[in-house]
Amino acid sequence: DGGITQSPKYLFRKEGQNVTLSCEQNLNHDAMYWYRQDPGQGLRLIYYSQIVNDFQKGDIAEGYSVSREKKESFPLTVTSAQKNPTAFYLCASSPLAGASYNEQFFGPGTRLTVL
Amino acid sequence: GQQVMQIPQYQHVQEGEDFTTYCNSSTTLSNIQWYKQRPGGHPVFLIQLVKSGEVKKQKRLTFQFGEAKKNSSLHITATQTTDVGTYFCAGPEYGGSQGNLIFGKGTKLSVKP
Numbered sequence: 001d002g003g004i005t006q007s008p009k010y011l012f013r014k015e016g017q018n019v020t021l022s023c024e025q026n027l028n029h030d031a032m033y034w035y036r037q038d039p040g041q042g043l044r045l046i047y048y049s050q051i052v053n054d055f056q057k058g059d060i061a062e063g064y065s066v067s068r069e070k071k072e073s074f075p076l077t078v079t080s081a082q083k084n085p086t087a088f089y090l091c092a093s094s095p096l097a098g099a100s101y102n103e104q105f106f107g108p109g110t111r112l113t114v115l
Numbered sequence: 116g117q118q119v120m121q122i123p124q125y126q127h128v129q130e131g132e133d134f135t136t137y138c139n140s141s142t143t144l145s146n147i148q149w150y151k152q153r154p155g156g157h158p159v160f161l162i163q164l165v166k167s168g169e170v171k172k173q174k175r176l177t178f179q180f181g182e183a184k185k186n187s188s189l190h191i192t193a194t195q196t197t198d199v200g201t202y203f204c205a206g207p208e209y210g211g212s213q214g215n216l217i218f219g220k221g222t223k224l225s226v227k228p
Contacts, residue, residue: 031214040124042203042220043158050214058215090157098214101146103160 003027004107006091011112013085021076021110023091030097032074033104036060037088046089049074050097078112085114117142117209121202121219129227134191136222138204145207147180147187148216153200161202194226 004025013019025032034046045058049068063082068074074093078085090109094102118141128134138147146165150158162171164180164187171178175198177190191198201223205216 033215040220043218045215048215092158094214096214101163101165102214103148103163104158104216106157106159109157 004091004093004105006089006107006110008110009108011110013112013114015114016080018077018079019085019112021078021089021091021112023074023076023107024072025074025091025093025105025107026072027093027095027105028071029093029095029105030071031094031102032068033092033094034058034064034066034074034076035090035092037090037109043090046076085112087112117217119204119206119217119219121204121222123222124220125223125225127225127227128194130196131193134194134198134224136189136202136204136224138187138189138219140185140206140217142206142209143184145184147184148205149178149187149189150203150205150218151200152203152221156200158203191224194224196226196228199224199226 007022031050033048035043044060046064047066049055055066055068065077088111091107092104094104120139122137148163149161152158162178167184168182169180175192179188201221203218203221205218208215
């Protein structure tokens, strides 16, 4: 069954701790994306990757880091430098790198709460 | 920078009433995509429009792409409770070769039975 999985669905962390959010896809998609969603703010791009071992900063990359060691996986680390990390995080993928006509497929999301 | 704006931000309708959300881009778009996010869920792709003036229908949903390819609309006829959710439009990043999308902030639709 093809798709994008994100784990966990809910995550609680204490302030000052780094936390890594998982994103895995078995769709054989080239491109992967991380978005942050806050109420009334739509989707804001954190990082994206068009190919293994390469990734680029999006609009709000500060306080976040990513890796793309495998085509299927694109984990996001929320570091202690992120000033307001509590949010809903969405991972997405699309079939072809660099093609603007691709639809994006989203995972179920991880809701992170920092206490 | 490039902006994609949607209005209204919220819309409350009685079941059976029609609903329209509008999307405007600060730049000409090669295409526009629409997504729906149910409460507590994730965005799901609905449709992509490519041609100037294009109109596409999906049952009670009608999507339009403006002649200048800078605006779009989604119209739902006779809303049902299953239409509840947030509708986002998205266009490719201008001048970008990375396939990134710029999302509007969405229109949140609530339907009163």
